[in-house]
Amino acid sequence: MMKQPYDFSLITIVNKDDVYQEFKASLAQQKDIDYELIRINNEHQQYQSARQAFNEAAQKAKGEYLVFLHPDIRFLDPHALKDVLMQIKGLPNLGVAGIAGSPTELKNGDRVILTTIVQGDNQSSVGEKINAPTSVQTLDECFFVMTKAFxxxxxxxxxxxxxxYAVEQSLVAxxxxxxxxxxxxxxxxxxAGASEDYHYVQIARQMIKQYGADFPTINTTVRKWETRGWQAQVKSLLYLGKRYITTYLRK
Structure with missing residues (x-):
């Protein structure tokens, strides 16, 4: 029997029920962790945005910590969820925490991915591994946490x-x-983590406009976005054009 109030509210948006059922089966194997699970049904595109859906779910969540995660997350040992959430619960001055992210510091002029997760059908490693909680600029959307108070x-x-949406919350934090x-x-x-359609780039340009005065680059697990000067605008516009063309060719 799970206790109330909960420490953690797990919130996920469901577009395909079979994926969600596999997620629940993996979640059911987790031990020594109390939570409530909030399913957001979006199988008929009821929501226009992830932010709208998450705000509605967060409003009714009972947990002290809100855990936003994709339903294609799978746990690789029975204490994987507990290990992540107990680490996050002990972090000082917490804004947003997660399992993949990118720091402010660049390496060879480009962003760095910090994570220990694997992804894709082949469970490929991505980015640079960490051994302890590590400060970053932004978090990846696949799994991120904030307090309900925040x-x-x-x-x-x-x-x-x-x-x-996780990137923006990170910048706000x-x-x-x-x-x-x-x-x-x-x-x-x-x-596999690929999400760079033209809609992605359109929102990236909004983020540049909204937060560029405060951050010379917005570093995400997908790419680095320069925010200052006409070069940044031209680069993002050219990239938007490439994504439009790619989408058209796929159709």
Missing amino acids: WQAHPFTDCPGWHF LLAGKQNYVVPAHIWHTS
């Missing part, structure tokens, strides 16, 4: 679409004087 002070914005972290995790993200 969400109440800083709910998701009304930005439309399905991208950059930094501007609020909080700290963001990546923690080690024994987790498999079954998706």
Whole structure:
């Protein structure tokens, strides 16, 4: 029997029931961790954005910590969820934490991915591994956590679409004087992680406009986005054009 109030509310958006059922089966194997699970049904595209859906779910969540995760997450040992959440629960001055992210510091002029998760059908390693909670600029959307108190002070914005919602919360947290972290995790993200359609780039350009004055680059697990000067605008516009062409050719 799970206790109430909960320490953790797990919130996931469901577009395909079979994927969600596999997620639940993996979750059922987790031990020594109390939580409530909130399913957001979006199988008929009821929601226009992830932010809208998450705000609705967070409003009714009973947990002290809100855990937003994709239903294609799988846990690789019986204590994987507990290990992640106990690490996050002990972090000082928490803004947003997760299992994959990118720090402010660049390497060879490009962003770095910090994570211990594997992804895709072949469970491929991605990025640079960490051994302890590590500060980052932004978190990946596949699994991220904030306190309900932080969400109440800083709910998701009304930005439309399905991208950059964890990244934006991360930037908001930094501007609020909080700290963001990546923690080690024994987790498999079954998706290959590719999400760079033109909608992604459109929202990236909105993020550049909204937060560029505060951050010279926005570093995500997908790519680095320069935010200053006409070069940044031209680069993002050219990239948007490439994504439009790619989408058209796929059709």
